[in-house]
Amino acid sequence: MENLLVLPIVIPLVTAGFCLLASRRIRLQRSLSLFGMVALTIATLALFDAVRSEGILVIQAGAWPAPYGITLVADRLSAMMLLLSAIAGLAVTAYAGWSVGERRERFHFYPLLHVLLLGISGSFLTGDLFNLYVCFEVMLMASFVLLCLGGERAQLEGGVKYVILNLISSAIFLTATGLLYGAVGTLNMADLSVRIAQYENREVINSLAMLFLVAFGLKAALFPFAFWLPASYHTPPFAVSAIFAGLLTKVGVYALLRVFTMLFVGDPDFTHTVIGILAAASMVFGALAALSQKDIRRVFAFQIMSTVGFMALGIALGTPLAIAAVVFYLAQDVILKCNLFMLGGVADKLRGSGNLDKLGGFWKTKPFFSILFLISLLTLAGVPPLPGFWPKLALLRSTIETGEGVLVAAVVLAAFLTLFSSIRIWSGGIWRDAPPPDLEPTDLAEREKDARWMMVPAAGLSGLLLAYALAAGPVFDYAEAAADQLLNPQVYVQAVLGEGN
Amino acid sequence: MARWPEMESVILSRATRLMMPVLIVFSVFLLLRGHNAPGGGFVGGLIASTAFALLAISDSVDVARQTLRIEPRRVMGFGLLVALSAGLIGLLSGGSFFEGVWPGIKLPVIGKLGTPMLFDIGVFFVVVGFTLTVVFTLLTEED
Numbered sequence: 157m158e159n160l161l162v163l164p165i166v167i168p169l170v171t172a173g174f175c176l177l178a179s180r181r182i183r184l185q186r187s188l189s190l191f192g193m194v195a196l197t198i199a200t201l202a203l204f205d206a207v208r209s210e211g212i213l214v215i216q217a218g219a220w221p222a223p224y225g226i227t228l229v230a231d232r233l234s235a236m237m238l239l240l241s242a243i244a245g246l247a248v249t250a251y252a253g254w255s256v257g258e259r260r261e262r263f264h265f266y267p268l269l270h271v272l273l274l275g276i277s278g279s280f281l282t283g284d285l286f287n288l289y290v291c292f293e294v295m296l297m298a299s300f301v302l303l304c305l306g307g308e309r310a311q312l313e314g315g316v317k318y319v320i321l322n323l324i325s326s327a328i329f330l331t332a333t334g335l336l337y338g339a340v341g342t343l344n345m346a347d348l349s350v351r352i353a354q355y356e357n358r359e360v361i362n363s364l365a366m367l368f369l370v371a372f373g374l375k376a377a378l379f380p381f382a383f384w385l386p387a388s389y390h391t392p393p394f395a396v397s398a399i400f401a402g403l404l405t406k407v408g409v410y411a412l413l414r415v416f417t418m419l420f421v422g423d424p425d426f427t428h429t430v431i432g433i434l435a436a437a438s439m440v441f442g443a444l445a446a447l448s449q450k451d452i453r454r455v456f457a458f459q460i461m462s463t464v465g466f467m468a469l470g471i472a473l474g475t476p477l478a479i480a481a482v483v484f485y486l487a488q489d490v491i492l493k494c495n496l497f498m499l500g501g502v503a504d505k506l507r508g509s510g511n512l513d514k515l516g517g518f519w520k521t522k523p524f525f526s527i528l529f530l531i532s533l534l535t536l537a538g539v540p541p542l543p544g545f546w547p548k549l550a551l552l553r554s555t556i557e558t559g560e561g562v563l564v565a566a567v568v569l570a571a572f573l574t575l576f577s578s579i580r581i582w583s584g585g586i587w588r589d590a591p592p593p594d595l596e597p598t599d600l601a602e603r604e605k606d607a608r609w610m611m612v613p614a615a616g617l618s619g620l621l622l623a624y625a626l627a628a629g630p631v632f633d634y635a636e637a638a639a640d641q642l643l644n645p646q647v648y649v650q651a652v653l654g655e656g657n
Numbered sequence: 658m659a660r661w662p663e664m665e666s667v668i669l670s671r672a673t674r675l676m677m678p679v680l681i682v683f684s685v686f687l688l689l690r691g692h693n694a695p696g697g698g699f700v701g702g703l704i705a706s707t708a709f710a711l712l713a714i715s716d717s718v719d720v721a722r723q724t725l726r727i728e729p730r731r732v733m734g735f736g737l738l739v740a741l742s743a744g745l746i747g748l749l750s751g752g753s754f755f756e757g758v759w760p761g762i763k764l765p766v767i768g769k770l771g772t773p774m775l776f777d778i779g780v781f782f783v784v785v786g787f788t789l790t791v792v793f794t795l796l797t798e799e800d
Binding site: 159162166169170172173174175176177179215216217218219226228264267 | 728730731733734735737738741744745747748752753754755756757786
């Protein structure tokens with residue numbers, strides 16, 4: 157059963173290898189990719205089921221025992237994130253064939269996509285900080301190339317900002333990792349959880365916590381480290397934006413969640429207060445900035461920043477309910493953000509532009525597409541019974557319980573601004589009447605055909621969002637159990653280091 | 658294609674012909690001694706790719722591609738699969754993922770055979786494929 161842990165790493169690697177062997181045969185690469193993603197989804201589903209029924213699974217790669225070897229661990233949070241990333245990967249692979257364009261696909265789009273998933277899966281599975289760094293790098297290398305694939309001017313401009321800020325974040329991450337190793341002499345997260353608690357010099361640990369906060373905050377797009385995101389996410393093909401939006405920032409949030417529930421919990425008055433302030437600023441600023449944007453992808457990019465703020469707030473509060481809300485938030489947000497960008501891509505395909513001024517007129521001509529968009533926008537706004545509502549409600553409740561008036565105000569304000577921004581996209585981009593697009597009839601027919609296929613994965617993800625709405629109870633139970641595992645790291649420590657620790 | 662008139666040099670071209678076999682043999686030597694001594698798949702792969710990079714510079718990218726015969730990106734894919742198979746052998750033979758398997762065969766020059774060597778061979782091909790993809794792309798002028 158433990159060997160299932162290897163599959164989320166092996167499957168993308170094998171698929172990437174075969175896609176490289178297939179070289180210039182694009183159709184073969186598409187089929188291989190789709191096959192690989194289906195296999196990954198099945199494998200992660202099996203892993204998800206195993207973790208749910210058997211608890212935390214651990215494997216020591218190379219049979220070198222922890223804390224010396226490379227440990228792969230899956231608890232409920234990891235298993236859920238793995239499954240979600242496989243689903244997002246599958247949707248984007250099905251989407252890419254109709255939207256990326258053959259010229260870009262030739263430049264190793266599919267191998268890179270699988271390497272990206274390899275890095276993401278690795279980040280969720282690894283049990284030590286150094287390998288988390290390595291997996292981040294694998295993921296970032298692939299993302300650098302995917303972002304610039306095609307080499308348009310805007311892409312390179314966005315790419316430069318993205319690369320530089322992410323390299324700074326990696327440098328800080330690596331420095332912090334080295335310093336932490338120097339201080340406590342281990343990087344295995346289970347071992348760290350024990351040793352940091354015993355370490356006496358609180359100033360050292362707090363400084364390290366802040367370094368990790370900056371490093372992961374940059375990846376997660378937390379205010380004020382988030383400005384690379386809206387500067388770059390609107391430039392690559394929509395398929396690339398969709399997978400980035402769905403997964404990359406969530407890996408940062410996952411790392412924050414892991415580190416600030418298991419490792420740096422000794423002085424929450426300091427560390428978690430800082431996170432809380434950044435989170436509140438992120439929520440409000442992101443939602444506010446989204447209102448000022450015209451490009452549909454820039455609107456969503458600022459919304460990501462706001463959402464990350466919500467999740468970071470839950471981490472800052474640190475109560476069981478708040479952490480469960482973060483897990484639920486992650487569960488729906490991966491699917492939601494991926495879907496929003498994919499639907500934006502369909503709109504862009506049909507109109508030849510993603511600018512809100514040029515969109516519109518879909519409600520009468522494309523009712524099915526409009527309804528798909530409506531589901532996602534209502535989820536983003538947090539309208540019950542769609543899944544965006546429950547985590548927001550739980551977060552609001554846990555914020556009220558702390559009695560911090562400012563944070564409560566920030567949550568309510570950000571939620572209203574998000575609702576307003578969703579209405580703005582709906583009325584401006586979908587609902588209002590608009591003249592037909594200024595495109596050649598033959599070109600338009602071609603675009604309509606592509607758009608129909610692009611809607612298939614988007615419809616799948618929208619269906620999943622509706623399924624969340626129906627199964628909100630079980631999902632919340634799962635999130636609560638995951639939060640329980642995160643807040644009681646003894647179980648994790650015992651699973652990794654063996655009994656007697 | 659990328660034939661640089663200002664850099665055309667008979668000396669470099671002749672020397673490359675002589676150096677190539679030496680470099681390739683040396684790269685294999687580094688690859689094989691890498692388990693216990695300085696060397697290994699990464700360094701070996703870099704040396705092997707310099708052989709082809711030299712040819713691309715002294716003659717042309719087309720000549721280097723023809724000499725390599727296989728597309729560099731395929732070499733990369735092959736290497737990835739070989740390296741991964743080393744991990745899977747450990748798993749399938751009942752051990753852990755990437756656990757070393759030593760069948761107990763000793764060869765005179767090479768030494769003990771085992772999956773770590775297989776992994777190194779995979780790394781060797783990934784490095785060759787990657788480096789040559791980069792070098793060939795940079796040396797090819799876009800039309």
